[in-house]
Amino acid sequence: MAAQTRAAFRYEPIETESPFARDVVAGLTARPKRLPPKYFYDEAGARLFEDITELPEYYPTRCELEILRERAPEIARFFPESSALVEFGSGSSKKVRILLTAAPTIAAYVPVDISSQMLVQEADELRRDYPSLKVLPVEADFTQPFALPAEVAGTAHTGFFPGSTIGNFEPHEACAFLRHAGRMLGQRASLIIGVDLVKDPNILNAAYDDAAGVTAKFNLNLLTRINRELDGNFDLATFSHHAFYNSERHRIEMHLASNKRQKVRVAGRMIEFRAGETIHTENSYKYSLESFAALARGSGWTPVSVWTDAGSNFSIHALVNEG
Ligand code: AVJ
Numbered sequence: 058m059a060a061q062t063r064a065a066f067r068y069e070p071i072e073t074e075s076p077f078a079r080d081v082v083a084g085l086t087a088r089p090k091r092l093p094p095k096y097f098y099d100e101a102g103a104r105l106f107e108d109i110t111e112l113p114e115y116y117p118t119r120c121e122l123e124i125l126r127e128r129a130p131e132i133a134r135f136f137p138e139s140s141a142l143v144e145f146g147s148g149s150s151k152k153v154r155i156l157l158t159a160a161p162t163i164a165a166y167v168p169v170d171i172s173s174q175m176l177v178q179e180a181d182e183l184r185r186d187y188p189s190l191k192v193l194p195v196e197a198d199f200t201q202p203f204a205l206p207a208e209v210a211g212t213a214h215t216g217f218f219p220g221s222t223i224g225n226f227e228p229h230e231a232c233a234f235l236r237h238a239g240r241m242l243g244q245r246a247s248l249i250i251g252v253d254l255v256k257d258p259n260i261l262n263a264a265y266d267d268a269a270g271v272t273a274k275f276n277l278n279l280l281t282r283i284n285r286e287l288d289g290n291f292d293l294a295t296f297s298h299h300a301f302y303n304s305e306r307h308r309i310e311m312h313l314a315s316n317k318r319q320k321v322r323v324a325g326r327m328i329e330f331r332a333g334e335t336i337h338t339e340n341s342y343k344y345s346l347e348s349f350a351a352l353a354r355g356s357g358w359t360p361v362s363v364w365t366d367a368g369s370n371f372s373i374h375a376l377v378n379e380g
Pocket of ligand 1: 109117220221222224225264265272339340341
């Protein structure tokens with residue numbers, strides 16, 4: 058087909074495309090097909106995630122907020138005088154506000170997020186509400202190396218990585234991230250990190266396949282984003298959200314399953330789907346208190362405190378970087 062040949066040549070070679078285009082083409086031409094979960098968070102996706110955090114089935118955010126409210130004074134002891142708090146994947150600032158209020162020792166707050174809209178808006182609101190706090194947002198993909206603002210170079214740093222976002226990494230990637238964070242935050246730095254816990258699979262399955270279908274919309278929004286940004290022609294009505302707990306691997310898996318055999322255009326390539334074939338869009342690893350402490354130790358950190366909510370659904374660990 059002449060039109061299709063022309064279209065294929067119009068596209069840039071894969072090396073010169075955006076990271077999003079490169080990752081999507083690589084993931085959809087791999088077997089099994091996969092897409093990195095960091096791309097969920099365009100403007101619509103970031104909003105859908107905020108809706109997820111309010112679902113009755115999605116316990117992690119509520120449980121983590123419970124721990125933060127209950128334990129803020131104990132957590133605040135990990136923030137040295139005049140220090141900088143660096144938050145990985147800041148999103149909405151609801152959680153960090155609890156810490157900022159409990160710890161006036163924090164002089165600067167460095168939110169790092171891939172979603173620029175939310176980053177700028179939340180930064181403005183924080184400057185209004187905490188007038189003596191330096192708010193220094195960094196728009197970056199924290200799974201890749203990035204630089205901290207020069208303004209905080211001379212000060213002590215504490216990391217804050219809430220939400221169990223660490224669960225999106227494969228265990229070996231989580232280890233690499235923790236090592237990288239340790240180097241960036243410096244010797245003697247602490248890291249306050251939220252980690253979702255292994256539990257009854259029924260509770261886990263419900264949390265990622267809610268009755269209102271918000272998680273399904275969040276998952277499918279990735280295809281809408283590809284259609285818009287990479288000239289895709291995914292028909293969302295022909296894909297369904299699948300989420301289930303993989304108990305051997307201690308992780309929730311999210312997939313998008315093609316309901317039929319079909320071809321889809323993405324960034325000038327044709328991607329073929331078998332009936333029932335899935336795109337693996339997310340893993341959300343669950344840990345025990347011990348398994349996470351062991352991962353932290355193996356990544357150069359020393360676990361010093363851990364807190365859970367009353368129902369033992371979720372944990373927050375305090376790790377210290379002893380160099
Ligand atoms: C933001 C990675 C912590 O794994 O629970 C929620 C994302 N995906 N529902 C999680 C998510 C589907 C969330 N994290």
